[in-house]
Amino acid sequence: MIRVLLAEDQAMVRGALRTLLDLEDDISVVCEVGRGDEVVPAARTCLPDVALLDIEMPGGDGIEAARELTAALPDCRVVVLTTFGRPGFLRRAMEVGAAGFLVKDSPVAELAVAIRKVVAGERVIDRDLAAAALAMGATPLSTREADVLRAAADGATVADIARSLYLSEGTVRNYLSNAIGKTGARTRVEAARVAEDKGWL
Amino acid sequence: MIRVLLAEDQAMVRGALRTLLDLEDDISVVCEVGRGDEVVPAARTCLPDVALLDIEMPGGDGIEAARELTAALPDCRVVVLTTFGRPGFLRRAMEVGAAGFLVKDSPVAELAVAIRKVVAGERVIDRDLAAAALAMGATPLSTREADVLRAAADGATVADIARSLYLSEGTVRNYLSNAIGKTGARTRVEAARVAEDKGWL
DNA sequence: GGCCGCGTCTGACGTCTGTCACGCGCGCCG
DNA sequence: CGGCGCGCGTGACAGACGTCAGACGCGGCC
Numbered sequence: 001m002i003r004v005l006l007a008e009d010q011a012m013v014r015g016a017l018r019t020l021l022d023l024e025d026d027i028s029v030v031c032e033v034g035r036g037d038e039v040v041p042a043a044r045t046c047l048p049d050v051a052l053l054d055i056e057m058p059g060g061d062g063i064e065a066a067r068e069l070t071a072a073l074p075d076c077r078v079v080v081l082t083t084f085g086r087p088g089f090l091r092r093a094m095e096v097g098a099a100g101f102l103v104k105d106s107p108v109a110e111l112a113v114a115i116r117k118v119v120a121g122e123r124v125i126d127r128d129l130a131a132a133a134l135a136m137g138a139t140p141l142s143t144r145e146a147d148v149l150r151a152a153a154d155g156a157t158v159a160d161i162a163r164s165l166y167l168s169e170g171t172v173r174n175y176l177s178n179a180i181g182k183t184g185a186r187t188r189v190e191a192a193r194v195a196e197d198k199g200w201l
Numbered sequence: 202m203i204r205v206l207l208a209e210d211q212a213m214v215r216g217a218l219r220t221l222l223d224l225e226d227d228i229s230v231v232c233e234v235g236r237g238d239e240v241v242p243a244a245r246t247c248l249p250d251v252a253l254l255d256i257e258m259p260g261g262d263g264i265e266a267a268r269e270l271t272a273a274l275p276d277c278r279v280v281v282l283t284t285f286g287r288p289g290f291l292r293r294a295m296e297v298g299a300a301g302f303l304v305k306d307s308p309v310a311e312l313a314v315a316i317r318k319v320v321a322g323e324r325v326i327d328r329d330l331a332a333a334a335l336a337m338g339a340t341p342l343s344t345r346e347a348d349v350l351r352a353a354a355d356g357a358t359v360a361d362i363a364r365s366l367y368l369s370e371g372t373v374r375n376y377l378s379n380a381i382g383k384t385g386a387r388t389r390v391e392a393a394r395v396a397e398d399k400g401w402l
Numbered sequence: 403g404g405c406c407g408c409g410t411c412t413g414a415c416g417t418c419t420g421t422c423a424c425g426c427g428c429g430c431c432g
Numbered sequence: 433c434g435g436c437g438c439g440c441g442t443g444a445c446a447g448a449c450g451t452c453a454g455a456c457g458c459g460g461c462c
Contacts, residue, residue, distance in 0.1 A: 009306075010284060010305035010306055011305070011306050011307060011308050011309070012218075012282075012303075012304075012305040012306070012307055012308065012309050012311075012312060013214050013217065013305055015221070015308060015309030015310075016214065016217035016218050016220075016221045016309055017213075017217050019217075019220065019221050019224065019309070020216070020217045020220050020221070023220065081213075083211060102213075103213075104211040104212070104213040104214055105210075105211055105212050105213070106212060106213055107212050107213065107216060108212070108213050108216030108217055108220070109216075110213075111213060142438090142439060142440085143439090144439080144440070145439095154390065154391065154394060155386065155387075155388045155389070155390030155391030155392075155393075155394060156388075156391075157387065157388060157418080157419090158418070158419065159418090167440095167441080168441065168442060168443095169418095169419095169442095170441075170442050170443060170444095171440075171441050171442070173418095173419065173420060173421085174420090174421085174422095174440090174441075174442085175440090175441095176419085176420070177419095177420050177421055177422090180420075180421095181421095185356065186356075186358065186420095187356045187357075187358060187419095187420090188356075188419085188420090189355070189356030189390050190355070190356030190357075191356075192356075193355060193356060343408090343409060343410085344409090345409080345410070345411095346409095358448075358449090359448070359449070360448090368410095368411080369411070369412060369413085370412095370448095371411080371412050371413060371414090372410075372411050372412065374448095374449065374450065374451085375410090375411075375412080375450090375451085375452095376410090376411095377449085377450075378449095378450055378451060378452090381450075382451095387450095388449095388450090389449085389450090
């Protein structure tokens with residue numbers, strides 16, 4: 001019997017996935033959590049074989065939870081499950097040791113299949129998303145440019161960003177200008193949006 | 202037997218909800234769609250008693266689908282199901298004739314209960330969301346201010362907004378200034394964010 | 403009617419932003 | 433070593449942005 005931990009913030013989706021998985025003869029959902037910071041504590045007591053983690057959760061995102069989980073329980077496989085394929089997430093998930101990466105757009109049948117594969121030691125990655133990640137390539141943004149764009153995304157002024165990153169205002173403007181050029185946008189907000197969409201943040 | 206149409210863009214969630222509902226003795230999911238513009242055509246052939254509509258869908262949002270559906274098939278009850286409670290959505294959903302409004306944060310058990318209630322003629326609204334909608338009150342933004350904020354949200358320049366709304370640039374700046382004042386923000390983007398969060402758009 | 407409040411619209415003014423040109427430090431390769 | 437590319441940082445300038453004061457129409461109220 002495969003023991004599964006289910007981490008997903010929307011209770012209704014979580015419950016539906018639980019009943020779905022419990023219908024499988026060889027799979028048993030041994031614990032459910034709704035927050036990122038509850039994953040590791042729950043896993044310590046439940047000792048699951050597989051952890052199914054959503055990325056968008058309150059209390060720390062699924063990537064961070066995956067990192068802590070693989071460190072704390074190396075025998076537990078991690079499958080990341082997310083709403084839409086930000087190729088950037090895929091790369092980050094792989095870096096923290098996830099064994100699988102599924103998108104919720106896939107048919108439900110793939111879920112149980114993927115769980116069985118990862119306990120067998122395989123890696124499972126959504127094929128469309130893998131193609132997108134390869135097609136996208138690495139980010140053209142430098143470290144600082146990405147930092148500045150992130151800070152600018154929710155409407156901070158140049159002065160705010162300069163303070164929070166300990167930079168001169170002129171420097172911040174320059175980074176923003178570079179990022180705007182590289183993304184093909186015309187304003188900082190547009191740049192932040194396309195960078196976000198392409199997984200460059 | 203209650204005939205249900207299920208509209209939800211994420212295939213995995215849709216499939217999970219379907220199996221969940223099909224486990225109920227008196228409920229049968231008669232058709233599934235993944236796009237807003239497929240709702241009415243599918244409903245015409247399936248003739249469901251209840252349509253369960255997600256709001257965020259490609260091909261027209263769930264609110265618009267609900268409006269068309271209640272016009273085309275007045276006997277079909279509409280239940281709107283959404284990820285998180287934007288109180289603004291609740292009001293709009295009620296305006297287009299929805300009989301129920303659930304959030305995916307609720308436990309799964311409420312779903313079947315709600316479906317039975319709406320076919321019995323009751324209205325079902327998530328209680329937390331109703332409280333939030335009442336606590337929020339009406340938007341302080343005027344029509345034009347909301348228009349301009351919406352247009353500014355994704356990084357358009359003043360000139361773009363002015364063209365798309367057939368206004369002078371000075372006027373657009375003035376609306377933005379008003380909106381920034383009313384939202385307590387300091388930039389247009391911040392204003393768009395808080396307005397969005399409070400359901401004022 | 404006279405008045406006030408409100409939403410809508412416009413132009414003018416100071417500040418902030420985006421762009422450009424340039425300097426610095428560092429790793430790399432001929 | 434000298435040059436070269438690259439990321440990082442700074443200052444100056446045109447243009448866009450946010451703010452202000454004001455005009456017009458409209459409905460409500462004394």
